[in-house]
Amino acid sequence: MSDPTVAExxxxxxxxxxxxxxxxxSGVLLYPTGRAVGQFGFSNAADVMSICALTSAxxxxxxxxxxxxxGKPFYEMHHAGAExxxxxxxxxxxxQEFLFVGVFDRESSxxxxxxxxxxxxxxxxxxxxxxxxxxxxxxxxFEGELNRSLDALFGPIGKR
Amino acid sequence: MKAVTQVVAALSHVPGVVAAMVVGAAxxxxxxxxxxxxxxxxxxxxxxxxxxxxxxxxxxxxxxSEAARLGNPLFMRLEAEHGQICVVGARDVVLVTIVTxxxxxxxxxxxxxxxxKGES
Numbered sequence: 476m477s478d479p480t481v482a483e484x485x486x487x488x489x490x491x492x493x494x495x496x497x498x499x500x501s502g503v504l505l506y507p508t509g510r511a512v513g514q515f516g517f518s519n520a521a522d523v524m525s526i527c528a529l530t531s532a533x534x535x536x537x538x539x540x541x542x543x544x545x546g547k548p549f550y551e552m553h554h555a556g557a558e559x560x561x562x563x564x565x566x567x568x569x570x571q572e573f574l575f576v577g578v579f580d581r582e583s584s585x586x587x588x589x590x591x592x593x594x595x596x597x598x599x600x601x602x603x604x605x606x607x608x609x610x611x612x613x614x615x616x617f618e619g620e621l622n623r624s625l626d627a628l629f630g631p632i633g634k635r
Numbered sequence: 636m637k638a639v640t641q642v643v644a645a646l647s648h649v650p651g652v653v654a655a656m657v658v659g660a661a662x663x664x665x666x667x668x669x670x671x672x673x674x675x676x677x678x679x680x681x682x683x684x685x686x687x688x689x690x691x692x693x694x695x696x697x698x699x700s701e702a703a704r705l706g707n708p709l710f711m712r713l714e715a716e717h718g719q720i721c722v723v724g725a726r727d728v729v730l731v732t733i734v735t736x737x738x739x740x741x742x743x744x745x746x747x748x749x750x751x752k753g754e755s
Contacts, residue, residue, distance in 0.1 A: 555662075584694075586663025586687030 481513035482627035489598035490515060493577075497591040500559070502577035503527060504566075507534060511624040512573065520629040524621055530563060530576045553585055562588045566596045568603035639667040642730065642750045647672075649746050651738020653718065656686050656731045660694070663687035666728060681733075685720065689713075689731045693722045710744055725751035 479490040486504055490513045494502060501516025503523055509531035517523050533552070541549030551564040559580050566573045575595070579588055639657040646655035647669035656668040665686045674680070693711055700708045711722040721743055723730045730747050734740070 584661060584663040584687065584691055586659070586683070587691050589664075590684050590687050 477515060477518075479513050479515040480628045482510075482624050483512055485602050485604060486513045486599070489595050489602060492598070493591055493595040496594070497577070497579065497588045498583040499577040499579050499588070502575060503530065504573055504575050505530060505624075507531060507572055507574055509621050511621070511628055514628055516578070520625045523628065524625055526576060527621055527624070530574055533563065534565070534574050555585075560585065562592070564592060566592075566599055568596075568599040569605075571603065573599065639728070643667045643669050646730065646732055646743075646746060646750060649732075649739075649743055651735045651740075652743060653733040653735060654682055654685075656682060658686040658690045658729050658731050660690055660724065660727055660729050663690040671733075685733060686731055689720055689722050690729050693724060693729050697724070710748060712740070712744075721747060723747040723751045 479487055479494065481487045481490065490502070490504060493499065494515050499516070501514075503514045503517070503526050504512045505527050506512065509527045511523055511527050514523050517526075537552055538548035538550075541547055552561075553563075554561045559578055561576065561578055562585065563574070563576045566575055575592065577588065577592075643655050643657055646652055649655075652669075653672045653674075654669055657666040658664065659666055663686060665683065668682055668686070671680065671682065692713070693708070696708050696711050700706065707724065709723070713720040713722075718736050719734045719738070719740070721732045721734060721740075730751055732743060732747060734743055
């Protein structure tokens with residue numbers, strides 16, 4: 476299992492702990508805008524780029540769906556496939572919001588992932604540097620933000 | 636197995652049982668639970684954590700038991716400093732109890748195994 480690669484150093488330790496404790500195969504922490512903050516289990520920047528874009532879109536859709544069906548946004552999603560399962564949830568640290576998506580198999584369970592994700596969220600709240608949100612909101616340059624975060628995780632294109 | 640509500644209610648009345656739960660074997664999520672006996676409202680509720688980790692541990696114990704060619708585990712007991720956790724598998728769910736150190740374990744064991752088999 477490889478160590479997480481991160482764009483912001485303070486998330487490395489909580490991500491590693493979540494990966495190990497919850498026995499996740501892979502995972503990505505990102506801003507709701509789609510900008511990646513950290514990842515583990517991926518060696519290809521294109522995969523992370525796709526996951527960030529899809530997670531960001533799924534999160535936006537799920538929130539709106541929740542609002543329409545239940546009057547409040549859905550913040551957590553789980554999909555159980557035949558072999559692998561996907562867990563997606565919101566995490567917040569002070570005023571900053573993050574999304575996390577993780578993949579696990581029979582070596583873990585949804586219950587185990589949920590309890591360690593709750594601990595991960597507490598760690599984010601505790602460790603987040605005291606500063607204004609890094610990404611106040613969508614800048615409109617979705618592709619640019621995504622590429623900059625991937626450069627931070629995997630190195631600039633051409634050196635990956 | 637009897638209705639999960641009945642199982643949980645019956646197990647929670649066994650002397651020494653602090654909490655009884657029916658937990659999904661695959662996902663570790665609580666299906667039905669009794670209240671925590673003697674727990675203050677301010678204290679952090681340990682049931683969700685216990686349920687998820689006990690189900691996970693039971694799945695690993697099952698693999699160990701199978702690897703040793705012993706078949707499925709019938710009863711799992713984890714003895715800790717301040718009490719015990721007992722787990723019995725029942726097809727798609729596991730029964731989990733948190734019990735005091737001085738509980739009548741024989742009674743707890745029989746009642747859990749009986750409940751898992753669906754006998755009254």
